[in-house]
Amino acid sequence: MRTLLLFVFLVQTHLGFSQEKFNIxxxxxxxxxxxxxxADAKTSPLMTEDLATFKTLDFFPANEKFFVVAKFVRTKKEKPFEMKTSTDRKPMYVKYGEVFFTIDGSNLKLNVYKNIALSKQEKYKDHLFLPFSDLTCGNESYIGGKYIDLKIPKANSIVIDFNTSYNPYCAYNHKYSCPIVPLENDLNIEIKAGVKKFHH
Incomplete structure (x- = not known):
C-alpha cells in the first residue's frame, strides 16, 4: 500500500511540474x-511565388535559456484600447496582466493582452496575446517583432517559451493587417529564439 501511495505521489508530482520544464x-x-x-495553400500566409518554393521556415536553435516561468500579475480596471496595426484597422484589446522574469541576469517585464472580440468565442476565451520586440529585430528577426500565444494562468505564474514565438503574417505578405508591438514590450536584450525573419 505504501509503495502504491508513493507511486501515485511521484506521478502527481511529475505531472504537476512537467509543464513548467523545458521540453525540446x-x-x-x-x-x-x-x-x-x-506549406498548405489553404492556410499559408505566404505569397504565391514564395509558397511555390517553400520548404521550411528558419528557426533559431531551441534554447532552454529562453524558456521562463514568469511571475504573473493580473492588472484590473484596465480600459480597452485600440491597438495600432500595420493598416487602418484598430482592433480593441485590453491589457490583462504583466509578466516578470529574468534572462541572463536581466530583470524583464512584458504586458500581455486580450483581444476583446476574439475572447467572446469559446475557443479563445482563455487566449492571451504577447507581442514583443528585442535587439535581434531588424537583424536576425523580423523588424516588426514577434508574437507568442498564451493561456490565462490559474495561478500567479505563467510559462513563456520564446522558442515558440512566431512572426506576424505581415512578415510574409503585405495584404495582412497585424498588431504593432506596443513600445512597452520592447526588450533591451537579444531573444535568439523562435522564428527568424523570412528570407526571400
Missing part, C-alpha cells in the same frame, strides 16, 4: 506544425 519535443512539435500550416 514541444519546440519541435511547434516548428513542425507551423511548417505544415505554411
Amino acid at each position: 519535443l514541444d519546440v519541435i512539435k511547434f516548428q513542425n506544425e507551423l511548417n505544415q500550416e505554411y
Whole structure:
C-alpha cells in the first residue's frame, strides 16, 4: 500500500511540474506544425511565388535559456484600447496582466493582452496575446517583432517559451493587417529564439 501511495505521489508530482520544464519535443512539435500550416495553400500566409518554393521556415536553435516561468500579475480596471496595426484597422484589446522574469541576469517585464472580440468565442476565451520586440529585430528577426500565444494562468505564474514565438503574417505578405508591438514590450536584450525573419 505504501509503495502504491508513493507511486501515485511521484506521478502527481511529475505531472504537476512537467509543464513548467523545458521540453525540446514541444519546440519541435511547434516548428513542425507551423511548417505544415505554411506549406498548405489553404492556410499559408505566404505569397504565391514564395509558397511555390517553400520548404521550411528558419528557426533559431531551441534554447532552454529562453524558456521562463514568469511571475504573473493580473492588472484590473484596465480600459480597452485600440491597438495600432500595420493598416487602418484598430482592433480593441485590453491589457490583462504583466509578466516578470529574468534572462541572463536581466530583470524583464512584458504586458500581455486580450483581444476583446476574439475572447467572446469559446475557443479563445482563455487566449492571451504577447507581442514583443528585442535587439535581434531588424537583424536576425523580423523588424516588426514577434508574437507568442498564451493561456490565462490559474495561478500567479505563467510559462513563456520564446522558442515558440512566431512572426506576424505581415512578415510574409503585405495584404495582412497585424498588431504593432506596443513600445512597452520592447526588450533591451537579444531573444535568439523562435522564428527568424523570412528570407526571400
